[in-house]
Amino acid sequence: MNHISWQDIRKVIVDFLQQRLANNSSYKSELTKLEKAKQAGDQKTVNESQQKILELSNRFDFETWMEDAATRRYSWILIATHLSKGIHPSSKGSNANYNTQIKPDVFNNFISSATIDKLPFDATGGASALDIFGLLKQVVKDDITILQLIINRYPEVKKALSDDENKATIYLENFSKFLTDNWSKPQASELNKQLYWPNSEESYLSQKEDNYRLLIPLHPSSLCHLVYQKIQARFSEENKQAREQRRIKNIEHKSYISFHDLAVVKLGGSNAQNASQLIGSQMGRNFLLPSLPPQFSKASYPSLSNEQETIFNRSLQYYCRFGFKLLFETINAEKNDFSRRSNRRESFFLILTMIFKYVKHLQTSKYAGWSRESSLKLEQQLWLDPNRANLVGEEKFKQEYDRVDWQVNLEREFAFWIQTILKDQFAHISEQFSDPEFEEWRREFRAVLKSNKPRGRRIN
DSSP, X not given: OTTOOHHHHHHHHHHHXXXXXXXXXXXXXHHHHHHHHHHHTOHHHHHHHHHHHHHHHHHTOHHHHHHHHHHTGGGGEEEESBBSTTTOTTOOOOOBOGGGSOOOSOOTTOOSGGGSSSOOOEEEEOGGGHHHHHHHTOEEETTEEHHHHHHTTOTHHHHHHOSSHXXXXXXXXXHHGGGXXXXXXXXXXXXXXXXXXXXXXXXXXXXXXXXXXXXXXXXXXXXXXXXXXXXXXXXXXXHHHHHHHTTSTTSOOOOOOOOOSOEEEEOSTTOGGGTOHHHHHTTTEEEEOOOOOOOOOOOSSOOOOTTOXXXXXXXXXXXXXXXXXXXXXXXXXXXXXXXXHHXXXXXXXXXXXXXXXXXXXXXXXXXXXXXXXXXXXXXXXXXXXXGGGXXXXXXXXXXXXXXXXXXXXXXXXXXXXXXXXXXXXXXXXXXXXXXXXXXXXXXXXXXXXXXXXXXXXXXX
């Protein structure tokens, strides 16, 4: 901040006033009228327009504008973060500037204005004086505004406000009054809500009289504006592009913002600018998020975390539980070769059907390249995230995929998973689940893997 000079601040102020003049509708209208009068040779109209343009220019002269703003109009507005007019546009109750107050260290897991390190300032009062707030929000350097310099009592500010030291002192003093909460004489309004709140649970239950405090809620316009900006980000080009790309296969997908079941409440009446500058910038719209109890639903598929090294685990066993139930019953059943062979084939059909249903879900529901963030073994990444091979920069992954020898490892992992489950379930006959059975389970898996190969990819 020390690198900001008074000349830097002065230049920002002058540029702001020149821009205000250029955007003034009367000024633009007179310029157009002057140009037409010159073309028509109407000297009288030329003189009149030039006079009006001069008068308008004088209004935006640095010294003239500063004197009017800092000695007269400054009292028409107040800078705050919590507003009485957000409750009712005609309220004349006191406002609060939470940025100047000490915030609590403990938030008790509640989201509030104290959660935000730095709230944006808002201004309320006469609309004809909001240009002063606009000036104070101007950035000088490195995202530092004139208002921040005033708050930090930066010494170069005073000299930038006027060449006359006495005037500069008065201007700075008056601008500093924006930031002061006048709580020595708090003012309520009949248009505000008022809540009787017990001082404690014990005093409430004791039914003592007058053991309460009167609360007057203020509208947290600064916090609500941050929420508004966050929700409006769903209309950004970046978010729109990310949403559209979700429909395109074989590309890397990005997350996007989406809000459901929003309601809108309009604040400020017919002219939202009367409530505050931030509310006016939102055209009075404030979003209400749904405050409903969560609806929990059981996941249809096993969860997959980034820490998992394999999908062959207890979660997948439970997902395939009906197939395993039939397999266990088959092993426990009395000997009947035909029945056992039939039930065994049926049980493995159920298990493999559920596994490849889950695999298909992962291959189609997740974005291409998701496996880069996972801890899965390489052969399972190749199996579950085949579209990653089509991404730019994944040439090595594509080479590994095309080698197709990774399928051998998959077969072994599946067979070892089945073997481990059966040995745990039937410890007294664990020796029956040896190499011949292991190889048979591999063949079962290999056959289904070939029939479920991704389109455009060859599996030997």
